[in-house]
Amino acid sequence: xxxxxxxxxxxxxxxxxxxxxxxxxxxxxxxxxxxxxxxxxxxxxxxxxxxxxxxxxxxxxxxxxxxxxxxxxxxxxxxxxxxxxxxxxxxxxxxxxxxxxxxxxxxxxxxxxxxxxxxxxxxxxxxxxxxxxxxxxxxxxxxxxxxxxx
Amino acid sequence: xxxxxxxxxxxxxxxxxxxxxxxxxxxxxxxxxxxxxxxxxxxxxxxxxxxxxxxxxxxxxxxxxxxxxxxxxxxxxxxx
Numbered sequence: 578x579x580x581x582x583x584x585x586x587x588x589x590x591x592x593x594x595x596x597x598x599x600x601x602x603x604x605x606x607x608x609x610x611x612x613x614x615x616x617x618x619x620x621x622x623x624x625x626x627x628x629x630x631x632x633x634x635x636x637x638x639x640x641x642x643x644x645x646x647x648x649x650x651x652x653x654x655x656x657x658x659x660x661x662x663x664x665x666x667x668x669x670x671x672x673x674x675x676x677x678x679x680x681x682x683x684x685x686x687x688x689x690x691x692x693x694x695x696x697x698x699x700x701x702x703x704x705x706x707x708x709x710x711x712x713x714x715x716x717x718x719x720x721x722x723x724x725x726x727x
Numbered sequence: 728x729x730x731x732x733x734x735x736x737x738x739x740x741x742x743x744x745x746x747x748x749x750x751x752x753x754x755x756x757x758x759x760x761x762x763x764x765x766x767x768x769x770x771x772x773x774x775x776x777x778x779x780x781x782x783x784x785x786x787x788x789x790x791x792x793x794x795x796x797x798x799x800x801x802x803x804x805x806x807x
Contacts, residue, residue, distance in 0.1 A: 611807050627806070628735060628736050629806075630733070630735055630780070630783070630799060630801070632783050633780055633783035633784075633799070636783050636784070637783075637784075637785070640784075658806060658807075669807070670806065670807050690807060693806060693807050694804070694805075694806065694807040695804065696785055696804065697804060697806050697807075698735065698780070698799075698801065698804055698806075699804055699805065699806025699807070700735060700736035700737070700801070700802065700804060700805050700806070701805045701806070702736070711736060711737040711802070711805075712805040713802075713803065713805070714776065714802070714803025714804065714805055
């Protein structure tokens with residue numbers, strides 16, 4: 578698995594292609610790309626800053642990835658998250674799971690995103706027309722993560 | 728025992744500090760939280776949806792502590 582936390586932009590297409598390069602046993606790659614929106618909760622958003630907890634961030638993402646690899650037969654798993662200043666339209670997060678068959682890849686990708694949203698120490702601060710504001714967590718994110726409990 | 732406490736995001740801004748050392752006889756993460764929450768200007772540490780970590784792992788407030796641990800308090804995470 579690969580965990581990357583970086584300020585630099587990335588190209589989701591390049592990342593997806595790398596998921597099956599040099600491994601012809603991969604029959605399925607499922608990827609998710611999250612983008613910065615230009616609106617949120619009724620306000621225009623002109624950009625945001627991603628704060629994180631250096632050290633814990635990598636550790637938390639690693640634990641989520643290890644759990645995904647224990648639950649599903651994955652051939653490759655990548656989690657990439659941006660930090661720092663971001664503009665609307667920029668990719669902020671990338672998760673991809675490669676497997677021999679599609680279902681494991683679909684489920685693992687959704688699982689990693691649901692856990693990342695509720696367990697990885699990132700915080701968004703948006704620049705809005707009304708000034709900067711911290712984004713608050715959503716109950717729906719916790720409901721989504723709860724479906725993977727067992 | 729000596730504990731290093733870190734704060735992030737909205738809490739860090741509200742408290743005006745990102746890290747602090749505390750000394751005392753703490754059994755759990757909640758003992759550290761309660762000590763700090765009693766200080767003037769530290770009301771954010773009384774919030775219901777406060778999250779916490781011990782040595783860079785998410786934990787509950789009843790998590791036991793040992794000397795030298797790093798504890799962190801922060802609002803609900805919003806990555807992704």
